[in-house]
Amino acid sequence: MSKPPVKVTVTGAAGQIGYALLFRIASGQMLGPDTPVTLSLLEITPALKAAEGTAMELDDCAFPLLSGIEITDNATAAFDGTSIALLVGARPRGPGMERGDLLAANGGIFKPQGQAINAGAADDIKVLVVGNPANTNSLIARSHAPDVPADRFSAMMRLDHNRALSQVAKKLGVSVADVTNMTVWGNHSATQYPDLFNARVGGRSVAEQVEQEWLESTLIPTVAKRGAAIIDARGASSAASAANAAIDHIHTWVHGTPEGDWTTAGVVSDGSYGVPEGLMSGFPVTAENGQWKIVQGLDINEFSRGRIDKSVAELVDERDAITGLGLI
Ligand code: NAD
Ligand code: LMR
Secondary structure (H helix, E strand, C coil): CCCCCEEEEEECCCCHHHHHHHHHHHCCCCCCCCCCEEEEEECCHHHHHHHHHHHHHHHHCCCCCEEEEEEECCHHHHHCCCCEEEECCCCCCCCCCCHHHHHHHHHHHHHHHHHHHHHHCCCCCEEEECCCCHHHHHHHHHHCCCCCCHHHEEECCHHHHHHHHHHHHHHHCCCHHHEECCCEEECCCCCCEECCCCCEECCEEHHHHCCHHHHHHHHHHHHHCHHHHHHHHHCCCCCHHHHHHHHHHHHHHHHCCCCCCCEEEEEECCCHHHCCCCCEEEEEEEEECCEEEECCCCCCCHHHHHHHHHHHHHHHHHHHHHHHCCCC
């Protein structure tokens, strides 16, 4: 007997990430080849027509797993009964901007969406915030959903994680599948810290296999500033790789992490590794039975400590800023 469809809500469905994401969800790449989905597309009123165009194309793909599509500009309707919420809809930054500069423009989007999730989402709701600044927007949404367990909210750090895997694989001349135990700590911003000391290739720390100079002056800035490099090259912010990371994030959350490995997700801090409780920070996480768990007991050397503290300090500043803006 086939499973009942899972309702998946995607905000910003008419945007460029939405366009790269929806077809992959409908084809089964996110929840698996035996899980039918109903898509709920949330857009602002002027973009509803474009969302309808995307829905027409989804129809034209005749995906066997796609059991229905709803399109709305009403957040309450969009999140009613939803099990997976991908909060993508927000303005992207332009050249010369940092993601934190978007807080005033985008922060206001996430309060009503948090409230709508609180009001009507399914009991098994899982929320991924993609819209920037993703960690702090996730904190805003979570703050307005007091009846939803805090660990159901997450922020996208998987793109940073995948970027780090790819750069390390190239440097060591191995496949990305050979790079394990990667973590990108902190904020999805230029202060993020990809940790090569705990990452492994061939059972050994990656940091032992590369020069410290490369780690500090090439790897960290390349990964942390990759979003800006893509905006510079493409004239638009990353879309297909962002959609891919969102698919990876939810797939891992639902299906679990492989034995012995972990991934990176922005999740609520329980105070682990000195990250103040309640912040949405990038952590090493495993997933089991649909739940993230922060990996405990990793060695954090002095270099890593300084980098993590710097990124976490920025998350604290962003939290102070949204408090000042009355968003939490
Ligand atoms: P886009 O401008 O192409 O699309 C954004 C869409 O969101 C638009 O269609 C817009 O109408 C819609 N929107 C705006 N306000 C909305 C609201 N209140 N409700 C529903 N929809 C709304 O932008 P994009 O390239 O798709 O990027 C979306 C966001 O994702 C940006 O903030 C971008 O910076 C961020 N992003 C994050 C990551 C990450 O790794 N976390 C990666 C890439 C992009
Ligand atoms: C990215 O990392 O590519 C996105 O967050 C877009 C951006 O503004 O960098």
